[in-house]
Structure formats: structure tokens, C-alpha cells
Amino acid sequence: MDDLKLFKQSLEYNRIKSAVKIVSEHSHNPISQHYGFLPEHLTINNPCERGNAERGILIKQQCDAGDVIYDFFPQFEVAETNQSSESADCKDNLCAHCLKSLKVSKMGVECGGCDGFVKYCCEQCMDADLAVHKIECLFLSCYDFEERNRITCVERLILRLIITLGSDDTLVRQCQDLTSHYEVYLEAKKGQGFNNLSPIQQSLFEVTEAYLAGFLRFFGCHLQGLIKLCFVVFVNSTVLQNFYDEPIGIMFDPFFSLINHSCEPNTILVWNGRRAALKALKKLKPGEELLVSYCPVFLPKNERKQQLQNSFFFDCGCSICTLDYDLWFPSKTLTGGMEWETDTLDGQMVNGTEMERTAYLDLMRALRDVYCPEEKKGLPIMHKIATSSSQLEATERSNLSTLVYNIVELVPRHSWPVYKIVSLMKANTTKDPVANLRFTVLTIDIESALEQHLDYKASLGMALYELSVCLLKLIKAKRRQEINWSLDMLVESALALALQAHKQLKTKLGSSLLPPLADLKNAVSDVMSLKSTGIVNEAAAGQQLEALSQLLQCGVNLLSFCEPLTARDVAEFGLILESASVSAKPINSNFRWLLQI
Numbered sequence: 310m311d312d313l314k315l316f317k318q319s320l321e322y323n324r325i326k327s328a329v330k331i332v333s334e335h336s337h338n339p340i341s342q343h344y345g346f347l348p349e350h351l352t353i354n355n356p357c358e359r360g361n362a363e364r365g366i367l368i369k370q371q372c373d374a375g376d377v378i379y380d381f382f383p384q385f386e387v388a389e390t391n392q393s394s395e396s397a398d399c400k401d402n403l404c405a406h407c408l409k410s411l412k413v414s415k416m417g418v419e420c421g422g423c424d425g426f427v428k429y430c431c432e433q434c435m436d437a438d439l440a441v442h443k444i445e446c447l448f449l450s451c452y453d454f455e456e457r458n459r460i461t462c463v464e465r466l467i468l469r470l471i472i473t474l475g476s477d478d479t480l481v482r483q484c485q486d487l488t489s490h491y492e493v494y495l496e497a498k499k500g501q502g503f504n505n506l507s508p509i510q511q512s513l514f515e516v517t518e519a520y521l522a523g524f525l526r527f528f529g530c531h532l533q534g535l536i537k538l539c540f541v542v543f544v545n546s547t548v549l550q551n552f553y554d555e556p557i558g559i560m561f562d563p564f565f566s567l568i569n570h571s572c573e574p575n576t577i578l579v580w581n582g583r584r585a586a587l588k589a590l591k592k593l594k595p596g597e598e599l600l601v602s603y604c605p606v607f608l609p610k611n612e613r614k615q616q617l618q619n620s621f622f623f624d625c626g627c628s629i630c631t632l633d634y635d636l637w638f639p640s641k642t643l644t645g646g647m648e649w650e651t652d653t654l655d656g657q658m659v660n661g662t663e664m665e666r667t668a669y670l671d672l673m674r675a676l677r678d679v680y681c682p683e684e685k686k687g688l689p690i691m692h693k694i695a696t697s698s699s700q701l702e703a704t705e706r707s708n709l710s711t712l713v714y715n716i717v718e719l720v721p722r723h724s725w726p727v728y729k730i731v732s733l734m735k736a737n738t739t740k741d742p743v744a745n746l747r748f749t750v751l752t753i754d755i756e757s758a759l760e761q762h763l764d765y766k767a768s769l770g771m772a773l774y775e776l777s778v779c780l781l782k783l784i785k786a787k788r789r790q791e792i793n794w795s796l797d798m799l800v801e802s803a804l805a806l807a808l809q810a811h812k813q814l815k816t817k818l819g820s821s822l823l824p825p826l827a828d829l830k831n832a833v834s835d836v837m838s839l840k841s842t843g844i845v846n847e848a849a850a851g852q853q854l855e856a857l858s859q860l861l862q863c864g865v866n867l868l869s870f871c872e873p874l875t876a877r878d879v880a881e882f883g884l885i886l887e888s889a890s891v892s893a894k895p896i897n898s899n900f901r902w903l904l905q906i
């Protein structure tokens with residue numbers, strides 16, 4: 310009798326089937342019973358013990374920005390099936406158990422049963438994964454080579470979850486109780502099918518049908534439970550990242566799943582191999598809820614809301630989505646009804662009339678207030694820098710104040726791009742915890758960074774770099790659309806910063822000590838001349854992006870002057886640039902006047 314037949318007659322198979330059935334039933338137990346090993350400083354907030362609308366994780370004690378709140382190995386992790394444009398890491402070069410690079414270990418072991426589809430770095434890892442993989446392997450063996458290579462990491466994670474349920478009662482109860490929103494799928498099936506859903510949800514539901522067909526064929530069991538498990542994974546899983554914040558697969562951890570989303574999160578997940586650390590982005594008081602972001606926070610509000618609805622099936626009710634303006638791009642309220650998405654006003658038109666120009670100026674001023682709503686925070690920060698940097702001359706102090714002021718205005722302090730830089734910087738600084746902390750803190754709060762005696766050169770370099778990366782992220786986000794005013798606005802600000810940074814470094818350090826900055830001036834004048842000639846064609850857009858890349862390189866140089874970067878970091882920066890290349894669209898503007906703000 311072959312292995313598959315034997316398995317289907319086994320006790321294990323029957324246990325899995327009954328676990329799937331239990332998952333589909335309503336839970337009658339208080340959730341806290343399913344999470345026996347909570348860290349002491351965390352608690353589950355579950356006001357009505359069974360409803361989940363307000364359920365989340367609270368911290369019981371105070372913690373500081375940068376502190377690790379929860380350090381864990383996620384219960385399930387599966388690497389991408391194929392290499393993607395965003396990362397070279399995938400299941401073919403990562404150990405399926407410990408996720409270490411197979412290139413480094415050099416002693417890879419392949420599973421013969423599934424023709425090497427699953428690989429490990431050593432025999433120990435293979436043995437540790439055996440209990441789950443022996444069944445996963447039977448499943449994979451039902452497919453030919455090409456079909457198997459189309460199996461996604463999400464499908465594999467659901468499969469591994471189903472298999473594990475057979476031997477883990479706690480997991481069964483947790484899955485029974487986790488939010489899944491699978492009723493959205495059931496209702497769509499009952500009603501008019503998937504036609505009324507957004508295109509992204511339609512394709513997700515179609516993929517779900519394919520997954521379900523495979524699982525039903527193999528396990529021959531309870532459809533309702535299988536559907537719920539697919540949705541438990543959709544709603545509760547998170548992108549698995551490597552040390553460089555590149556997406557390399559998917560992870561699911563039942564405790565981490567209880568953390569709610571906010572577009573203004575107070576925590577962030579940082580990766581180091583298989584280990585995930587949830588870090589505080591700001592000081593947290595006892596009783597405060599931990600919040601992570603499930604989507605990029607620097608997108609405009611309507612895009613964030615759409616992403617959350619498409620992927621997690623909820624309407625975001627976080628502190629900034631409930632504001633009646635868009636914190637990141639508050640154009641609707643402030644530009645008399647123009648929306649970022651549909652805004653066709655380009656630089657040309659803005660230059661066109663005095664009224665439009667004034668509208669944009671107003672927008673800029675308003676942005677300044679929105680980012681610092683409490684007490685126009687930019688001003689005290691400027692003051693603090695000016696008074697604490699006693700070694701600076703008056704003009705330098707005032708320039709630096711303006712510089713920091715601009716950053717506070719333009720970049721949300723918890724912005725993702727900043728975190729990207731930090732993780733890249735980590736490669737250099739992990740050996741030095743103080744330096745590491747210094748960069749972490751910078752991403753969280755400029756004010757407290759100053760208290761950490763962040764040095765002058767580093768802040769200039771970071772300032773420039775932060776804005777450049779922000780720009781590139783924006784280009785990526787706007788890939789399929791026109792490069793419009795918001796990008797130009799940032800270009801100009803980055804240029805202004807670059808010029809100031811260069812000038813101040815020169816004054817401070819003398820030309821002989823300057824890092825290789827010769828190209829900075831060229832980069833700046835390139836962009837400037839493009840803008841002032843007002844050329845409107847594809848080549849001009851391409852050249853501008855090129856000039857921007859150079860600007861970014863200058864940021865890297867400035868940084869490497871402070872802390873040498875590794876070759877890998879520099880290559881990473883190159884990758885960011887590459888992935889930012891857009892199909893060039895006309896750039897119409899001359900925003901020189903923005904520099905006067």
C-alpha cells in the first residue's frame with residue numbers, strides 16, 4: 310500500500326479532520342484560556358470575553374521608544390516559492406526550517422519525497438520539520454513538477470496549519486476564535502458570486518477556490534472549516550521579512566495576530582533571521598494598546614483604507630483614519646476639493662494663476678500645522694537645536710533649524726522609509742548597541758534623538774537621505790500615475806536640504822575633509838536646470854530621476870562619512886533605486902517658489 314493510502318487510514322488523518330471540524334464551530338471558551346503563556350508585561354484586552362471588535366493586546370508597564378516589547382519565533386513561517394523582484398531570497402535558497410541562507414551553510418539537504426521542492430540547511434533542521442513535512446510532502450507529491458511550482462507560500466502555510474491542528478489542541482481553539490471574516494466569502498457565494506467585490510478581492514476569492522479544491526481532495530473533510538482556515542491565514546498573517554526588510558514569504562503567529570492595526574502605529578516588527586522583535590516606536594504608558602500597521606502608512610488615506618479592506622476585510626477605524634482630513638496628503642480639505650488620486654493639477658497649472666499658486670502655498674502651511682498639531686512642535690524643536698548646538702555659528706544654527714524644521718514638516722516621524730534606512734544601517738551598527746539605538750531613536754522622534762546627542766554630520770546625512778528615500782518610495786507608490794505636484798514638492802525640498810547640507814558641511818569641516826561630494830553640486834544643478842528649462846518630455850523625466858539617484862548617492866556618501874557602509878548596503882541602495890524606476894511621464898513644473906516657504 311502506498312504512503313498516501315496508509316496516511317488516509319491513519320489516526321493522524323482522522324485527528325486532522327476532526328480538528329478542522331472543530332475550527333468551524335463557534336467557540337464557547339474565554340480567549341485567555343487559549344493563550345496560556347503570555348509574557349508577563351502583556352495582557353489581552355477582551356472586554357466582552359468573546360466578541361472581538363475591541364479585542365487587542367495591552368502593555369502593562371511603561372516602556373521607552375526603541376524597547377523590544379515582544380521577542381518571538383513565529384509559529385508558522387513559509388518562504389516565497391520563487392524569487393521576486395523585491396528579494397532574491399526564496400524557498401530555494403533558504404532553509405525551510407530555520408530560514409538560514411543555504412548559500413552560507415553550503416551543506417543543503419533536499420527532501421527526496423517532493424523532488425527537492427523543500428530544502429534544509431542540515432539534517433537536524435530536516436528532522437525538526439519532519440512531523441509536518443512528511444504529510445506536506447504527500448500533498449506536494451500529488452502534483453507534477455510544474456503544478457507544484459505554482460503552489461504559493463500562502464497555500465503552503467494554510468496546509469501546514471491544517472496539518473499541525475491534528476496534534477495541537479491549543480492551536481485548534483485559537484483558530485476557532487481568531488477573526489477570519491470568512492462570512493464575506495460565504496455571503497458572496499450565497500448571493501451573486503464574486504462580481505460585486507473589488508477586483509483584488511475577486512481574484513483572492515478565486516484563488517481561495519483553487520486552494521480549497523486541493524485541500525478537499527487531499528483531506529476530504531469539512532469544507533466550512535477549510536474555508537475558515539484559509540481566511541484565518543489571510544486576515545492574520547504577516548509578510549515575513551529578512552534582515553534588510555525585504556519580503557521573503559509569509560508568517561502566522563496566533564498571539565501576534567491579536568494586535569490590531571493603526572495607520573499611526575506605536576510598534577513595529579523588526580526581523581533578524583527567524584526571530585521577530587516587536588519594538589516600541591514611542592514611549593508607551595501602562596494600559597496602552599499595542600498597534601502595528603498592516604499596510605504602508607505613508608500612502609494617502611483612501612489607498613490605505615482600500616488596501617485594508619481588500620486584504621483584511623475591515624474598515625479602518627484608527628486614530629488618523631477617523632480624522633476628517635488626510636494626515637499625509639490633506640489635499641481635500643486644504644485645496645478646495647482636489648484629491649491626491651484624481652488631482653490633475655500639475656505644476657504648469659499651478660504656475661498658471663496666482664490663485665492656484667496661493668492655494669498650494671496654503672496647503673504647505675497647513676501641512677506644517679497638521680504634522681505638528683499639538684503645539685506647532687516644529688518651533689520648539691528648532692529652538693532646541695539652535696540653543697543646544699553651541700559650537701555652531703549663528704547662520705549655521707539658523708540653517709540647521711530650518712533644515713530640521715523642514716523634515717519635521719514633510720516626513721511623518723514614524724515613516725516607513727526611515728525604518729528602511731535604519732535596518733540598512735543596522736548592518737554597521739549592531740556591534741555597537743549605543744550607535745544602534747542612536748539610529749533607532751532618530752526614526753522615532755527627532756526631539757529625543759537630539760537628546761541622545763546625535764551628531765551634527767549624521768543628522769545632515771540622515772536628513773538628506775531620509776527625504777531622498779521618501780521620494781523614491783513615493784515614485785514607487787505613484788508608479789502608474791503622473792509624477793505630480795507632491796513629488797515635485799519633495800524634490801525641491803530635498804534639493805534645498807542637499808544644498809544646505811553641502812554648504813554647512815563645507816563650512817564645518819573644510820573642503821579637504823569633505824566626503825566625495827563633488828557630484829552633489831552637479832546633481833543639484835542638473836535637476837535645477839531641468840526644472841528651470843521647464844522641458845516637458847519623457848527624456849527630461851528620465852534625466853530628473855537620474856539626477857535624483859545621484860542625489861541619493863550623495864546621501865549615502867554623507868552617511869558613509871559618518872559611519873562606513875558595507876558593500877551590501879551600497880548595493881541595497883542601488884536596488885531601491887532600480888526598483889523605483891518608473892515609466893517616465895512628463896514633468897511639468899517649476900516649483901522654485903516653494904523654496905521660499
Ligand SMILES: C[S@@+](CC[C@H](N)C(=O)[O-])C[C@H]1O[C@@H](n2cnc3c(N)ncnc32)[C@H](O)[C@@H]1O
Nearest residue numbers: 361364488545566567568569570623625626627
Ligand atoms: C489580525 S486581527 C486583530 C485582532 C482582532 N481584534 C481579534 O480580536 O481577533 C485583524 C482584525 O481586527 C480588526 N481590526 C484591527 N485593526 C482595526 C482597525 N484599525 N479598525 C477596525 N478594525 C480593526 C479587523 O476586524 C481586522 O480584520
